[in-house]
Amino acid sequence: MSAEIESLKLKLREFAEERDWDQFHSPKNFSMAMIVECAELVEHFQWLTDEQSKNLSTETLDEVSLEMADIFIYLIRLADKLDVDLVKTAKRKMILNAEKYPIEKSKGLATKYNKL
Template identity: 50%
Template sequence: MTTIDELQAAVRAFTDEREWGQFHTPKNLIMALTGELGELAEIFQWLTPEQADQLDPQQRKQTSDELADVFIYLLRLADVLDIDLAHAVRSKLASNGSKYPVDQARGNATKYTELRTSSGTD
């Protein structure tokens, strides 16, 4: 299994070989990430929910490529900002676990600020 650190190192090496680090400011990486998210959204923009669940081979390939682009920019941004993504994800999951207790959040999409009032508990 490939680790996040290994992927970040591969992206860093790819960037360093091309001397692109000078362009990889946090602002530029966020803008590039946003652009790639837009390209991912474009694949699904006019699909029905059923079509989105049943992508054809070309759409799956496009989706795979765009997800990779998004992840590459995300990895690079975290690397440039010296943020440990694995730690950040584990920390955020713990925080979200507190905001969304299983007994209150299971099976609904209620925002955490409304969970206690909508469940009838205090």
């Protein structure tokens, strides 16, 4: 894991331990909490046009950023609980995606890999 993510993981772990929250921090609970935060993120974009979603007000962008941070924090804590190296796994997933979506078959298309 990158040094910055590793440092953040340790700070988040310490934050939870200091508050005796680890008893609530199961993989099940983190996955459910992420869904809630994702819904809160999506709510900011509901009913906006594509163009409006790219040009958020400063206030809305700040709120969106905080929702993204909540999701990121829960994801890091979930990875910590399951001993998953997110950076390593993301790199592995990129390789798998490149195999599923070769440039010559997928360029400019939003088609799922099994329909290419």
